[in-house]
Amino acid sequence: MKLKISQTVLPLGFQASGVSAGIKRSGKADLALFVSEAPCATAAMMTTNAFKAAPLVVSIRHLSSGHPRALVANSGNANCMTGKQGLADALAMAACVAHGLEVVSGEVLVASTGIIGKPLPMEKIRAGVPEALAALSSKGLADAARAIMTTDTFPKVASVRAKIGGRVVTVSGVAKGAGMIAPKMKTATMLAFCFTDARIEKAALRQIAGQVFDASFNAITIDGCMSTNDMAVVMANGCAGNRAIKKGSPEAAAFSRLLRSICLSLARMIVEDAEGATKFIEVRIMGARTGALAKNLAFGVANSNLFKCAMFGSDPNWGRIAAALGSVDSRLQEPLLRIALNGTPVFKDGKPVAVKNRELLKGRHIVVDVAVGRGPGRATVYTSDLSYGYVRINADYN
Amino acid sequence: MKLKISQTVLPLGFQASGVSAGIKRSGKADLALFVSEAPCATAAMMTTNAFKAAPLVVSIRHLSSGHPRALVANSGNANCMTGKQGLADALAMAACVAHGLEVVSGEVLVASTGIIGKPLPMEKIRAGVPEALAALSSKGLADAARAIMTTDTFPKVASVRAKIGGRVVTVSGVAKGAGMIAPKMKTATMLAFCFTDARIEKAALRQIAGQVFDASFNAITIDGCMSTNDMAVVMANGCAGNRAIKKGSPEAAAFSRLLRSICLSLARMIVEDAEGATKFIEVRIMGARTGALAKNLAFGVANSNLFKCAMFGSDPNWGRIAAALGSVDSRLQEPLLRIALNGTPVFKDGKPVAVKNRELLKGRHIVVDVAVGRGPGRATVYTSDLSYGYVRINADYN
Numbered sequence: 149m150k151l152k153i154s155q156t157v158l159p160l161g162f163q164a165s166g167v168s169a170g171i172k173r174s175g176k177a178d179l180a181l182f183v184s185e186a187p188c189a190t191a192a193m194m195t196t197n198a199f200k201a202a203p204l205v206v207s208i209r210h211l212s213s214g215h216p217r218a219l220v221a222n223s224g225n226a227n228c229m230t231g232k233q234g235l236a237d238a239l240a241m242a243a244c245v246a247h248g249l250e251v252v253s254g255e256v257l258v259a260s261t262g263i264i265g266k267p268l269p270m271e272k273i274r275a276g277v278p279e280a281l282a283a284l285s286s287k288g289l290a291d292a293a294r295a296i297m298t299t300d301t302f303p304k305v306a307s308v309r310a311k312i313g314g315r316v317v318t319v320s321g322v323a324k325g326a327g328m329i330a331p332k333m334k335t336a337t338m339l340a341f342c343f344t345d346a347r348i349e350k351a352a353l354r355q356i357a358g359q360v361f362d363a364s365f366n367a368i369t370i371d372g373c374m375s376t377n378d379m380a381v382v383m384a385n386g387c388a389g390n391r392a393i394k395k396g397s398p399e400a401a402a403f404s405r406l407l408r409s410i411c412l413s414l415a416r417m418i419v420e421d422a423e424g425a426t427k428f429i430e431v432r433i434m435g436a437r438t439g440a441l442a443k444n445l446a447f448g449v450a451n452s453n454l455f456k457c458a459m460f461g462s463d464p465n466w467g468r469i470a471a472a473l474g475s476v477d478s479r480l481q482e483p484l485l486r487i488a489l490n491g492t493p494v495f496k497d498g499k500p501v502a503v504k505n506r507e508l509l510k511g512r513h514i515v516v517d518v519a520v521g522r523g524p525g526r527a528t529v530y531t532s533d534l535s536y537g538y539v540r541i542n543a544d545y546n
Numbered sequence: 547m548k549l550k551i552s553q554t555v556l557p558l559g560f561q562a563s564g565v566s567a568g569i570k571r572s573g574k575a576d577l578a579l580f581v582s583e584a585p586c587a588t589a590a591m592m593t594t595n596a597f598k599a600a601p602l603v604v605s606i607r608h609l610s611s612g613h614p615r616a617l618v619a620n621s622g623n624a625n626c627m628t629g630k631q632g633l634a635d636a637l638a639m640a641a642c643v644a645h646g647l648e649v650v651s652g653e654v655l656v657a658s659t660g661i662i663g664k665p666l667p668m669e670k671i672r673a674g675v676p677e678a679l680a681a682l683s684s685k686g687l688a689d690a691a692r693a694i695m696t697t698d699t700f701p702k703v704a705s706v707r708a709k710i711g712g713r714v715v716t717v718s719g720v721a722k723g724a725g726m727i728a729p730k731m732k733t734a735t736m737l738a739f740c741f742t743d744a745r746i747e748k749a750a751l752r753q754i755a756g757q758v759f760d761a762s763f764n765a766i767t768i769d770g771c772m773s774t775n776d777m778a779v780v781m782a783n784g785c786a787g788n789r790a791i792k793k794g795s796p797e798a799a800a801f802s803r804l805l806r807s808i809c810l811s812l813a814r815m816i817v818e819d820a821e822g823a824t825k826f827i828e829v830r831i832m833g834a835r836t837g838a839l840a841k842n843l844a845f846g847v848a849n850s851n852l853f854k855c856a857m858f859g860s861d862p863n864w865g866r867i868a869a870a871l872g873s874v875d876s877r878l879q880e881p882l883l884r885i886a887l888n889g890t891p892v893f894k895d896g897k898p899v900a901v902k903n904r905e906l907l908k909g910r911h912i913v914v915d916v917a918v919g920r921g922p923g924r925a926t927v928y929t930s931d932l933s934y935g936y937v938r939i940n941a942d943y944n
Contacts, residue, residue: 198872199880229868229880231896264865265898371851373866374873453769453851453932454940461941467662468771470627474596475772482597482627498629500663534851535941536934542852543859543933 156305158289159318159345161185161387165283166295169276171224171262171269177295178224179273180322181280182341183249187215188383189350190257191357193365195378201228202238203258204379210242210254216383219341220245220277221259223296223324226337227268228260228376237268244274248281259379261298261324261337293322296339299541300325300421306413312346312402315390319344319406321382323414325421337377340365340414346403347386348393355395356404357382364411367443368530370422371538372451382407419530424537427459429514429530435484436525441477445520446529448476456534462509466494469516477520486519554703556687557716557743559583559785563681564693567674569622569660569667576622577671578693578720579678580739581647585613586781587748588655589755591763593776599626600636601656602777608640608652614781617739618643618675619657621694621722624735625666626658626774635666642672646679657777659696659722659735691720694737697939698723698819704811710744710800713788717742717804719780721812723819735775738763738812744801745784746791753793754802755780762809765841766928768820769936770849780805817928822935825857827912827928833882834923839875843918844927846874854932860907864892867914875918884917 158164162184169179192211194204210216220241227234242256249256260268283291293303307320321342348356357380365380386392393399420428431449436442449455452472458465466487474480487495490508494501556562560582567577590609592602608614618639625632640654647654658666681689691701705718719740746754755778763778784790791797818826829847834840847853850870856863864885872878885893888906892899 196873196876197869198876198878199868199883200872226865229865229893229898231880264868265893373850373852373869376865376869376872452771453936454771457937457940460937463941467627467774470597470662471595471771471774474598474774475594478594478596480596482629485597495627495663500627534937536937538851539855539858539932539934539937542855543861 156289156307156320157318158286158320159343159387161345161385162343163284163286164288164292165280165285166288166291167276167279167283169272171222171272177291178222179276179280180221180292180295181245181284182219182292182343183284184217184383184385186385186387187217187255188385189348189353190216190381190383191354192379192381193361195375197374197376199229199376201226201260201377202230202234203227203260204377205235206238206242207257207259207379210257213254216257217251217255218245218249219257219259219381219383221296221339222273223261223298225262225266225268226260226264226377229265230267233267237270240270241273244277248277257381259339261296261339261377264376289320289322296322296324298324299423302421304414304417306410308406308409310402310406313390313399315388317344317346317388317390317406319410321410321414323418325418337375338365338418340380340411342382342407342410344382344384345386345388346384346393347388347390348384348403349395352393352395352400353382353384356400356407360404360408360411363408364415367528368415368419369447369450370532416530419532422532423541424535425532426535427512427514427533429459429516429532430528431516431531432528433518433520434526435519435521435523437523438525439527442525442527443529445473445476446527448472449516450529450531453534459509459514460533460535464489464494464503464508469518470495473518473520480520484521488517490515554687554705554718555716556684556718557741557785559743559783560741561682561684562686562690563678563683564686564689565674565677565681568670569620575689575693576620577674577678578619578690579643579682580617580690580741581682582615582781582783584783584785585615585653586783587746587751588614588779588781589752590777590779591759593773595772595774597627597774599624599658599775600628600632601625601658602775603633604636604640605655605657605777608655611652614655615649615653616643616647617655617657617779617781619694619737620671621659621696623660623664623666624658624662624775627663628665631665635668638668639671642675646675655779657737659694659737659775662774687718687720694720694722696722697821700819702812702815704808706804706807708800708804710791711788711797713786715742715744715786715788715804717808719808719812721816723816735773736763736816738778738809740780740805740808742780742782743784743786744782744791745786745788746782746801747793750791750793750798751780751782754798754805758802758806758809761806762813765926766813766817767845767848768930814928817930820930821939822933823930824933825910825912825931827857827914827930828926829914829929830926831916831918832924833917833919833921835921836923837925840923840925841927843871843874844925846870847914848927848929851932857907857912858931858933862887862892862901862906867916868893871916871918878918882919886915888913
């Protein structure tokens, strides 16, 4: 009994805003704030990059010490590779919000996206935070989504509502995509923030978030490049009044489905909006020895430049799919391999199948189905093609 | 006392030829033959791809059983993903050459490059082999190099000569590049064949070839895509008459330097001739904990699409270098990181250094120097940029 709600709303007890603090030279919104009236059970996934941006370092610290109530995020500056000053600035950004909310700094998470290696303009942040606080509203989700955009061409918002344990629970999320554009030193950062009024035990939330993020934000790739600022968070404030969801319960499964639908929607929007993308590609692997291997195989195909260029050209070049698969797992066997493009087999029984439909890959959506054997491992990865547009955007070319 | 010889020649006791057998529709040379008057100590490196092309399967078998005397290679068809027929065809191709030379099939190595998933046109091979045999000449090296070209824009040949153990020894090699172009299903195959008249024990040759191939052909990347047909071979026929070079001897070290100079020359030519390349990029890592980690870090940078696009745009975007490094090794530390572009520091002491020279990366040759710590590990990897040309060539775009 899941209800996709047409208007994206915040769960009970949450407010959000997005304002322009002048960090972006364009004057567009660049400061987003999310606030809960109650402390939140929270789960997060951060980039594993060695050069984690300062806001991630601060957020990891704050996550380990307590129950956050707020999240502040800026676009236009990544606050990354900025040394001790960067760390002090990220802490000050949290403190600034905490001061306005009359909570402690440790209850505020911080995120940034934008230029690497430039100090955060703190006077602009300090002036922007009170504005963002003043603009807080239970209808502010879309504004906040706009304020974390960089090269995104549309804001990414999703909400869903369902009954869990007799209470209506809402899960909402915003994300920004793996975009990168003209101002130098930008990284392709993925930010995703989810909010729910469900009451859920922290251990249950962390387990569910781990699985859901893995099947959504960790199942997309634009160019295989990992950012220093990637961050996905889910905050649950319990305002729906349901009995706390416990690990392994039917309610946990129901909540997991809700969170999954939001995260998958947001992840797909990120791929839809990938730099220069002309195709949305789904790579589905089955029959692998394990799920982990299936995911590696799917990423092997999805990150192959040769495959991605072929997709840009609507070219049913299955040889590049086979080559990518074979480079990931040297134990694959040719006679067991089956490849289908948009439902049409192109390789099976150890032999190519001639493609008769010349329009096979002309559409925007391409599904690559691969069976590599008879194992139980399956995985799906979403990606885009590699186009002139991608090169143009990322070459900052005059 | 190494002598780079201006005219590329074959070592004593070797002959080569390159003819047009009609496999390529263009009518260009597509069948190369290399023959030694004596059986050869031989070392080879083959792709680790699961879907090894049939000629590789046959060559691996022949290498394990004896001392090859000949190598036959065709372009225009990869004989890959061609099942049992492909295997029979590769064997027949070896048998055809063996018959003409009056040796056994097991003394003939086979290589192919071109379209994946199409049967080898055996009638053309059978007609071409006698022509190639008739054309054999001690001056045929360049002809043979031309016959293995696919999208290469120039033939890749190198020769070097030096005294080892009082005798003049020659090492020569040909290669074809990681190119891929219009006719569908082509893979980006690297072929490299080296020949020497040095007498060398097989164990010594294999050890040296392993190291040299690793530092040359295994240290280049165009797009990170591994072919099903990659193959590097060195054949030593002993015709120089030197006392057999033993493992670990000073002569082995001298021979290693010769082979290395040839393989590095060929590897660099492959990168110079990469599809759509406008830059030749050297990524040098030092200070890593181990040499293997240094190489992974170098490949991490060299295979980053974001980095490669920045280089295409002559953009000194060190943030993308840092992000690529950090995604390979999560233990790297920002304060120890130093990055220089063409000799100009852009990040050190935990801080960016402003780039003043706007022309810094305008030239064709770019050197990226990275120090990641104080460890002993170093590695150099060669690569090209990611350009519109690469996308155009690989999208087969109309």
